[in-house]
Amino acid sequence: MNVEVVELSPIERDAxxxxxxxxxxxxxxxxxxxxxxxxxxxxxxxxxxxxxVAAELVERDNSAKLVAVQQSFDGPFSGRALLIFPEAQSLExxxxxxxxxxxxxxxxxxxxxxxxxxxNVILNACLATIANVLRKSMRMSLPTIIRGDGATLFAQPPGxxxxxxxxxxxxxxxxxxxxxxxxxxxxxxxIAALKEIVQDFIEKVER
Amino acid sequence: MxxxxxxxxxxxxxxxxxASAFRRLRPDWExxxxxxxxxxxxxxxxADVDIALIDFNMPGLDGLELVAKIRExxxxxxxxxxxxxxxxxxxxRARELKAAFIPKPLTDEALGAFxxxxxxxxxxxxx
Numbered sequence: 574m575n576v577e578v579v580e581l582s583p584i585e586r587d588a589x590x591x592x593x594x595x596x597x598x599x600x601x602x603x604x605x606x607x608x609x610x611x612x613x614x615x616x617x618x619x620x621x622x623x624x625x626v627a628a629e630l631v632e633r634d635n636s637a638k639l640v641a642v643q644q645s646f647d648g649p650f651s652g653r654a655l656l657i658f659p660e661a662q663s664l665e666x667x668x669x670x671x672x673x674x675x676x677x678x679x680x681x682x683x684x685x686x687x688x689x690x691x692x693n694v695i696l697n698a699c700l701a702t703i704a705n706v707l708r709k710s711m712r713m714s715l716p717t718i719i720r721g722d723g724a725t726l727f728a729q730p731p732g733x734x735x736x737x738x739x740x741x742x743x744x745x746x747x748x749x750x751x752x753x754x755x756x757x758x759x760x761x762x763x764i765a766a767l768k769e770i771v772q773d774f775i776e777k778v779e780r
Numbered sequence: 781m782x783x784x785x786x787x788x789x790x791x792x793x794x795x796x797x798x799a800s801a802f803r804r805l806r807p808d809w810e811x812x813x814x815x816x817x818x819x820x821x822x823x824x825x826x827a828d829v830d831i832a833l834i835d836f837n838m839p840g841l842d843g844l845e846l847v848a849k850i851r852e853x854x855x856x857x858x859x860x861x862x863x864x865x866x867x868x869x870x871x872x873r874a875r876e877l878k879a880a881f882i883p884k885p886l887t888d889e890a891l892g893a894f895x896x897x898x899x900x901x902x903x904x905x906x907x
Contacts, residue, residue, distance in 0.1 A: 583792075584792060584793070587791050587792045587793050588791075588792075588793040590791065591791035591793045591794050592793075594791070594837060594864070595864035595884050595885055596864075598836075598837065598863060598864035598865035598866075598884070599864050599865075599866070601865055601867065602864075602865060602866040602867050605867040605868070605869075611867055611868075611869040611870075612867065614837060614865065616790070616837060616838065616839050702864065702885075705885070706885050775793065775796070778793070778796045778797050778800045779796065779800070780800075
């Protein structure tokens, strides 16, 4: 089997992590506005890994039952952005956003819609910042909800490769004991396109 | 007035973006780069730095913890926290530590305004 190996140089990895970090920091700012509580972020990690390894990375320290809001993006490079948290916390998150005065029944009714809307605001803040920094326009799909383990979240789409560029940052909302991830996933053709765009960006900075 | 500026960021790209802005705004100023808190604290004691620009999200001590350490020995040094994380708590904590806040992505306008203010404060302090 002919496997094309794409590697990121240290400066490309650094640049991508920094640009994505700005995106996620803006996303955390939006989440903070929705929750009214501070959101703590980790330092971003960027890996080129198989989908299985990406799945293991999100399951580590988490239950295997996860909920994700995902949005596909498409432009000079394409991929998926996901807001992921343990399924057990999904109702708590919704309740934090819609207000504690809602009944459990109402929260359950609202869950799907509230998750999609939260994901939409947060992931858009992240992707729009990345697109603006790189001066590229990106189309974003409507959010969808996925439930399952890491393997379900990162399942290989038809025609997609198994090796992905995987960036993740974890977030914690200390006062509510909640945590989750924001992850970006791109496959090989996109990594090659992204490398060129990042190279361009670095050259402009050096000029 | 020519100043020596400490730029603290774990990302090389972010330091390059900062250096590039300085080439446009204050080409004759000297930049000292640090990749984290321990490098930064060493530079502050050994390199006679006038101004510090500090990233927030770094491994080890974060930017606010670093500013707090810097304040122990340099209570009046013009310092700015640089971050895309615009959460109220972070900006409020920066204020408490008498640090300015500059949003990322960095713009020449935001950096330029901070530097002009910093020069005024340094001139006032030395007069």
